[in-house]
Amino acid sequence: MTQQLLMIEDDTRLANMVGEYLRQSGYGFTHAADGNSGLAALAASPPDLVILDLMLPDMDGLEVCRRIKGQGGEAANTAVLMLTAKGDPMDRIVGLEIGADDYLPKPFEPRELLARIRAVLRRGGEAIPSATQKSMHFGSLEIDRDARSVTVSGSLCELTSYQFDLLVAMAERSGRVLSRDQIMEAVRGRELEAFDRSIDVHMGRIRNAIELDAKNPKRILTVRGVGYVFAKQQD
Template sequence: MTQHLLMIEDDQRLATMVATYLRQNGFDVQHCDTAAAGLDKLRHGDSQAFSIVLLDLMLPDADGLDVCRQIRAFAPPLNAIPIVMLTAKGDPMDRVVGLELGADDYVPKPFEPRELLARLRAVLRRQQGGIPSSEDRVLRFGRLEVDLDARMLRLDDQERPVTAYQFNLLAAMAERAGRVLSREQLMDMVKGEPLEAFDRSIDVHIGRLRAAIEDDPKQPKRIITVRGAGYVFAKAQDV
């Protein structure tokens, strides 16, 4: 099935090369060279038109991080569209900030087109349900519900929006409630790739999940840190 990708990238040479390669590998690519044009296409187009956004960090008219923030502030379902960020910067904090703002993955320039393709496909697989099956497709923990079929989190019957990656991360933990899971195990469950040496992405996503589902993210009761070991999703909640 063709995946529709919106690329927001001001480097015309790079955009042409990437678009050509992705089209050869099953993507329909639309390109905008400014943040304003990309946001306009998302706002005024069909909300289901794009499967994923490829977003450059440094654009002539806006910071890519701010563009990511604006997309995540859109109304559903557009706010949940997967975002993969591109950057020429080498600062690891750029990656952390991007993930904190809701990006699903981060690819530093220069990159091999095959790597980019693999990362895009991995993000799309996660969004489409790369989580273990369960007889009960709605997991309930006190006031929190994890709806595996609808791919939705609800707290007190109110939807709590998260990215596709974050949903899969929480689903993996919820299905193993009560077990301590290391960062390496979590990364493997939701991404299928080994943890990078200084990769803080799991911690960033845990922080975002806590902000979504904890009554007090600074004193979490649902996702608990086990010092030196990892994280555990509490079996007993709201007791």
Template sequence: MTQHLLMIEDDTRLAQMVSEYLAQSGFVVGHAGDGQTGLTDLQSDPPDLVILDLMLPDMDGLEVCRRIRSLPGALAQIPVLMLTAKGDPMDRIIGLEIGADDYLPKPFEPRELLARIRAVLRRHVEGAHPVQTQLRFGTLEIDRDARSVSVAGQLCDLTSYQFDLLVALAERAGRVLTRDQIMEAVRGRELDAFDRSIDVHMGRIRAAIELDAKDPKRILTVRGVGYVFARQQD
């Protein structure tokens, strides 16, 4: 699903550059050149996240953030990522204290902005929908807190990274994921699309959790795409 961002920034050139870059990753970015316009746009078409500059022509970003957090209902919960050219750490502290979810100083690398946006959105979703501590699929049990996996009561020998990969698949059961999507879910950043190390790890996970690794029933390969964790199991 396409996610909608609102950038409140008086530097039109920067806003255009950021919008074009984020569009390549599937985001739709709206732009407001001042705080009041941004607040109006936010209420008329609520975004999934606000990218908020600290220095604006009509009011500073701290005041805009305060007003967002005082809005009614779900509007007050919209994630805010603040941008600033200032080096004073007090600005960061105040911004976070009044409700900003993250803070990125200018100048910044577009890839870092993208990574921070994804991280904030991920935390926001997890906060709205508490993570299940245990996942069960037939005789397969995954315990997040203990970081353990068992099949029919027998513990499976997985590395920490393999455990995270299995959880990433299991919590998206029934959804076909590319190798990139799986590794991004684990590491929180994009990796080389041609990195095949994921296949080696999947083979080892299958050896640990499948009754027959050569005829898997839990982790299925979708040729030319990636993997899918089966919803219906033993």
């Protein structure tokens, strides 16, 4: 079944260019030139993903995102990819906090937009535990999202905030082999940490914190030449 995209963007020339490119890539594409018509189109037929510009003529794009995520039913589960002004991190941060799934600064290359759309839709199809689920348990390992704490057999593990986010991302995708790029994509928004080999350093420190024997890990395993996998088995 063809995945459907809705672009809410007042720049008709840009929307036509993006629409042609995405249709050629196999997606269904609809365009709305302002927030109200975009919300109406979404309510009538919820797409798989909304490409949302933050600068709209009738309302702020952040408000559109709030309304999308605040709706009940199928529409509330629609993924949102924001188009933000280059060099304006606050819009990006606020957008992610209110539920946007990813962002892309303008101007952008259509190929990057396509790659981000594919990544967001792929994540949307994964069986990821609900973010409202307070804790995840894997044998003696407990990850508490609310407290942002990790314990093994009741003993608190010392992790940085970024390492906690990495561990959560891995645990949510337990049993799946993830490349370094996929791991970094899962914790997007922490650009200062987004260096490929820094993942290896952080994984080593996470192992030191949660594994009984970090040199012979049982929970976070290296898949040579690919990346890492969080093992599902109970200990």
